[in-house]
Amino acid sequence: MPLDTITPVLNSATFPAMGTTTLVAVADPAALTAALAAVREVIEAVDATCSRFKPSSELCSLNRAAGGPARRVSPLLGDAIAAALEAAASTNGLVDPTMGRLIERLGYSVTFGELPRDGPRIDVEIRAAPGWDTVVQDLERRTVQIPETVAIDLGAVGKAWAADRAARAAARRTGSGILVSCGGDVALAGEPPQEGWCIRVAERPGAAAWQDVLAFDGGIATSGTGNRAWQRGGRVYHHILDPATGMPAASPWRTVTVAAASCAAANAAATAAIVLGAQAPAWLDDLGLPARLVDGGGHVVSLGAWPRPR
Secondary structure: OOEEEOOOOOEEEEEEEOOEEEEEEEOOHHHHHHHHHHHHHHHHHHHHHHOOOOOOOHHHHHHHOOOOOOEEOOHHHHHHHHHHHHHHHHOOOOOOOOOHHHHHHOOOOOOHHHOOOOOOOOOOOOOOOOOHHHOEEEOOOOEEEOOOOOOOOOOOOHHHHHHHHHHHHHHHHHOOOEEEEEOOEEEEEOOOOOOOEEEEEEOOOOOOOEEEEEEOOOEEEEEEOOOOEEEEOOEEEEOOEEOOOOEEOOOOEEEEEEEEOOHHHHHHHHHHHHHHHHHHHHHHHHHOOOEEEEEOOOOEEEEOOOOOOO
C-alpha cells in the first residue's frame, strides 16, 4: 500500500521494479546517484532471484523441485526464505510463505499489473496452507526442502525485506541517511535528517484521507485489502489469504499500518493484523508496536505510540 514520502528538500528518485515503484530518498543530496545505483542492484537481484512470476527465477526452480530432496540455494534466496520463515514464526503462522498454489488458484498467477481485474467465476474449496513448518531449511548447508504440496510465495514480506536490504546497502555505500520505499513498504537506514523522515500514510496516492508521520529508523509498512483486488464471477478476491482457509481474509480492516525495527517486521505484523481481524488491536498492543488501523467505514484506530490524528 502506498506511503508517499514528502521530500521537499531531500533529493529522491524512482524506478519501476517487482511490479511496483521503488522510491529512493537521501539525506545528503550528493549521495543520490550512488544510493540509487546501490538500491537498483539489490532490488533487481531480489526480483530476478525471488519472483514467483518469472519462470527463470531461482524461486520458481525451487518450487518446481517440490517433493524432491533438499536443494542447495543461493545466499540471496536462502536469506529471503529465512526472512519469510521468521515472519511466519513471529506471527504464529498468520503470515505463511507456503500459500503459492492457493493464491494462484484464485487467479493471481501473474504480476498484479498484468492480472485481469474481472473474469469468469472460479470454484475453489476451503483448503488450509500446507504450513510454514513443512519447509526444511539448513542454514549451514544452504539447502531448502519443500513437500510436493508446497509452492513458496515470498510476496507477503518480500518487498519489505528487499527494502531493508537495499536501504542498508545504500547507506553503507554512501554514508548518507537513506529511505527506500518498495511499493509503499518503507525502510530507513543510516543517519536520518535532523527533523526525521516525513512519511505520508494513505490507502493510495492522492487519497483524500492521509496522515503524515515522522520516522527516524526501522521501517513502516501498510497491508490492506483494497488496492490488490480483483473479481471473478462477481466475487471480489484480494491478495491477503487466511492460512486456515486458503481464501482471502475476511477482515474489518481496510488497511493496517505498523512501525517496527525493520520494514520486514512491520510488514509481517501489518499483514497478520489483517488476518486476525477484530483481535488485531489487542495483539499489536501486546507486541508494543505502534499501529494505525482503518476499518471499512474509514474510522481510524491508533495504537501505542502511533500519533493521534489532529
